[in-house]
Amino acid sequence: DAVTEVAVTDVRGDVAREVAARHDGEAASVSGGADNAAAAAGADVVLLAVKPQYMADALASVRDAVGPDTLVVSIAAGLPSTFYERRLPAGVPVVRVMPNTPATIGRGVSAVSPGRHASPDHVALVETLLAGTGLVVSVPEALQSAVTAISGSGPAYVFAMVDALAEAGTLLGLPRALAQQLAAHTVAGSGVYAAESGQHAAILREAVSSPGGTTLAALAELDERAVRAAYVAAARAAARRADELAREADPEGADGEGHRE
Ligand SMILES: NC(=O)C1=CN([C@@H]2O[C@H](COP(=O)(O)OP(=O)(O)OC[C@H]3O[C@@H](n4cnc5c(N)ncnc54)[C@H](OP(=O)(O)O)[C@@H]3O)[C@@H](O)[C@H]2O)C=CC1
Numbered sequence: 001d002a003v004t005e006v007a008v009t010d011v012r013g014d015v016a017r018e019v020a021a022r023h024d025g026e027a028a029s030v031s032g033g034a035d036n037a038a039a040a041a042g043a044d045v046v047l048l049a050v051k052p053q054y055m056a057d058a059l060a061s062v063r064d065a066v067g068p069d070t071l072v073v074s075i076a077a078g079l080p081s082t083f084y085e086r087r088l089p090a091g092v093p094v095v096r097v098m099p100n101t102p103a104t105i106g107r108g109v110s111a112v113s114p115g116r117h118a119s120p121d122h123v124a125l126v127e128t129l130l131a132g133t134g135l136v137v138s139v140p141e142a143l144q145s146a147v148t149a150i151s152g153s154g155p156a157y158v159f160a161m162v163d164a165l166a167e168a169g170t171l172l173g174l175p176r177a178l179a180q181q182l183a184a185h186t187v188a189g190s191g192v193y194a195a196e197s198g199q200h201a202a203i204l205r206e207a208v209s210s211p212g213g214t215t216l217a218a219l220a221e222l223d224e225r226a227v228r229a230a231y232v233a234a235a236r237a238a239a240r241r242a243d244e245l246a247r248e249a250d251p252e253g254a255d256g257e258g259h260r261e
Pocket residue numbers: 009010011012036049050051052054057058061075076077098099100101152153
């Protein structure tokens with residue numbers, strides 16, 4: 001069934017009203033405000049998008065407005081589905097999602113995991129709701145911290161790379177705007193190529209690397225600076241941080257969900 005009505009809330013009601021006004025009438029009627037309970041009352045789906053540190057408060061505010069017929073979806077990093085299940089009425093289905101910001105332009109990746117009361121139909125509903133945001137994959141919940149480290153936080157690693165390449169181009173004498181265009185489009189085109197060619201990234205990298213050429217000279221510098229190892233270390237730090245967020249939000253919880261090495 002199509003979504004006909006959306007209620008957006010934020011602790012600052014004026015922020016939510018501004019967002020609602022921008023999107024009202026696009027595909028559904030959209031209203032905004034600060035009252036979480038009023039927004040959740042009678043809703044088929046409640047989507048939680050506050051930081052993990054504020055999730056307990058947000059759940060307390062909707063607790064009395066939801067029941068086993070309400071599907072609760074959260075995009076918060078780290079928090080296991082049991083965190084929600086313990087704070088909501090018995091039997092409320094929960095689905096965890098880790099999206100990423102390219103969803104804004106329909107090129108995101110979202111990983112979806114059902115909690116213990118969520119059925120395949122609930123997962124299918126979430127997949128349908130997210131279809132317009134890009135690729136949607138299903139993963140066991142134990143993989144969500146790893147997903148967060150790669151696709152959730154990943155856009156920031158890539159934007160940092162675009163920024164560095166653009167700066168390098170400017171240093172080498174390109175006009176700044178052109179350097180940014182070249183850097184961003186190179187990353188965009190290479191990403192689509194890697195995603196759609198069906199070839200391993202190592203093969204694609206080798207095809208750029210002419211013997212005795214410019215690319216191998218550059219890659220030798222990246223290896224010298226252990227850039228590959230830095231990406232691995234960065235991803236592991238993100239996954240560890242996702243687990244820490246869960247522990248910080250729920251010091252007593254310790255239910256063993258999440259990232260394992
Ligand atoms: N940014 C990203 O790329 C991704 C983020 N996520 C997850 O999305 C969530 C939001 O992250 P992000 O957008 O970066 O964080 P933000 O802090 O920018 O957004 C959260 C918003 O929720 C508001 N808020 C806080 N408490 C409540 C409440 N009780 N009721 C209603 N609104 C509330 C905050 O208001 P105020 O600012 O006044 O506190 C803020 O405007 C996090 O759980 C994060 O893990 C997941 C994937 C990717």
